Amino acid sequence: MIAEAVDPDGEGRAARSAASSADALPFGGLANIGYIQVVRHCNHFCGFCSNPTTPYTHDFASMKVLVDDFVARGYFGVILTGGEPSLHPELPEICAYARAQGLHVRMITNGHRLADAGFARAMADAGLQLVHVSIYSVRADVEARLRGTEGTLDRAHAALENAGRFGIEANVNCVINRLNADHLDENVKTLVARHPHIRHFVWNNLDPSMGRAEVNQDQFTPRLADFELSLARAMRFLHKSGRTFRVEKVPLCYMSDFPWASTETRKIVKGEERIVHFLDAKQTVRQTDWEHVYADACDACSLRMICGGLFDRGAGYDPAELAPVFIDRDRVVRAILDDPSDPSYRERYPSLVAWQRDFDVRIEETRARAKERAALRTTHGEMPPPELREPGAPPVGQVTERGQRLFEAKRRKEAAKAEALGVRMEKPGRD
Numbered sequence: 134m135i136a137e138a139v140d141p142d143g144e145g146r147a148a149r150s151a152a153s154s155a156d157a158l159p160f161g162g163l164a165n166i167g168y169i170q171v172v173r174h175c176n177h178f179c180g181f182c183s184n185p186t187t188p189y190t191h192d193f194a195s196m197k198v199l200v201d202d203f204v205a206r207g208y209f210g211v212i213l214t215g216g217e218p219s220l221h222p223e224l225p226e227i228c229a230y231a232r233a234q235g236l237h238v239r240m241i242t243n244g245h246r247l248a249d250a251g252f253a254r255a256m257a258d259a260g261l262q263l264v265h266v267s268i269y270s271v272r273a274d275v276e277a278r279l280r281g282t283e284g285t286l287d288r289a290h291a292a293l294e295n296a297g298r299f300g301i302e303a304n305v306n307c308v309i310n311r312l313n314a315d316h317l318d319e320n321v322k323t324l325v326a327r328h329p330h331i332r333h334f335v336w337n338n339l340d341p342s343m344g345r346a347e348v349n350q351d352q353f354t355p356r357l358a359d360f361e362l363s364l365a366r367a368m369r370f371l372h373k374s375g376r377t378f379r380v381e382k383v384p385l386c387y388m389s390d391f392p393w394a395s396t397e398t399r400k401i402v403k404g405e406e407r408i409v410h411f412l413d414a415k416q417t418v419r420q421t422d423w424e425h426v427y428a429d430a431c432d433a434c435s436l437r438m439i440c441g442g443l444f445d446r447g448a449g450y451d452p453a454e455l456a457p458v459f460i461d462r463d464r465v466v467r468a469i470l471d472d473p474s475d476p477s478y479r480e481r482y483p484s485l486v487a488w489q490r491d492f493d494v495r496i497e498e499t500r501a502r503a504k505e506r507a508a509l510r511t512t513h514g515e516m517p518p519p520e521l522r523e524p525g526a527p528p529v530g531q532v533t534e535r536g537q538r539l540f541e542a543k544r545r546k547e548a549a550k551a552e553a554l555g556v557r558m559e560k561p562g563r564d
């Protein structure tokens with residue numbers, strides 16, 4: 134479910150209180166949060182899933198070493214994701230372990246199991262602090278079509294209710310795609326009316342580079358212009374209501390009223406990293422560079438140096454849709470550094486001159502790494518080459534005979550489902 138990756142920086146009551154003292158944060162104040170894919174199967178069948186089923190499986194021991202890895206790196210928290218993480222039988226145990234090690238523990242889920250009060254209570258008792266429930270559309274027919282499964286919306290609503298009932302903070306995640314692009318504002322208005330306790334929303338523009346998203350681009354990848362208006366309306370509505378939000382993989386020229394809410398921009402400005410323990414052949418990947426693809430038009434843009442550009446690794450988006458903006462870059466930087474939810478950055482960069490000095494060094498490093506990566510990609514193709522994987526990271530999961538058998542059976546079932554739904558299966562052999 135990394136297509137629904139969250140921007141973890143700072144949102145959440147617990148994160149805010151922990152971040153209220155720079156001393157409480159590792160890495161001199163960086164609130165890095167890592168991801169563990171605890172399973173890779175799912176009880177839904179989204180036609181644009183970027184992390185579909187693999188033969189790899191985890192048990193408590195193999196997840197524990199990854200939690201320990203984050204603790205050793207001084208990470209602030211961990212996000213349990215998938216696949217659908219709630220399908221792992223030892224999820225409460227690994228949640229409790231991570232919490233006991235001092236990590237802030239979150240989960241990204243489709244909400245199907247959290248809709249059951251017993252499971253929600255067990256996760257709350259295990260120490261789950263924040264749940265990101267994924268909802269693409271409040272129109273039940275659209276949601277069912279996108280998830281390849283009927284009845285999912287009611288359960289997602291029930292999951293949000295249960296989170297409130299058992300004291301787990303709840304956010305909503307939404308992958309922007311062709312079918313919901315015109316009603317992102319309707320989504321947030323409906324959700325806020327029904328679940329007023331939700332204080333934070335995250336949008337991820339669809340990543341067309343992997344899994345079924347790659348092979349079903351014609352059905353699900355939106356044009357940037359398709360969602361520009363409804364996203365702007367949704368952000369304005371949330372901002373007015375005092376709620377917060379983050380937007381991932383959307384170029385700043387398509388969110389120019391709220392550039393400080395871009396996940397990539399915040400990470401570029403703050404110099405944060407992200408580690409993902411992929412439960413597949415990629416294994417552990419450490420992301421430190423947040424630049425993607427730019428158009429010639431970007432050269433004239435005032436935000437070029439803090440914009441993640443166009444996320445198009447699957448060539449799913451058109452650089453011709455990009456257009457320069459002339460917004461005061463320093464105001465955007467200041468808004469991010471002065472965010473009251475994390476005062477450590479204001480302390481670290483008392484002036485923009487201090488930030489600029491640090492930023493210039495980081496940009497030089499980023500350029501050097503980009504060159505190195507381009508050279509390596511020629512040799513290794515799209516799979517992160519061994520040199521780009523995190524050295525010294527523990528193995529992620531295992532492939533057992535049983536896991537392989539379950540994978541093959543699952544893939545046969547999914548192929549039948551794909552045919553019935555009229556979507557293509559992901560390319561084999563990458564995992």
Ligand code: SF4
Nearest residue numbers: 384386431434440456
């Ligand atoms: S024109 Fe390019 S640099 Fe400027 S906001 Fe758009 S994508 Fe970013």
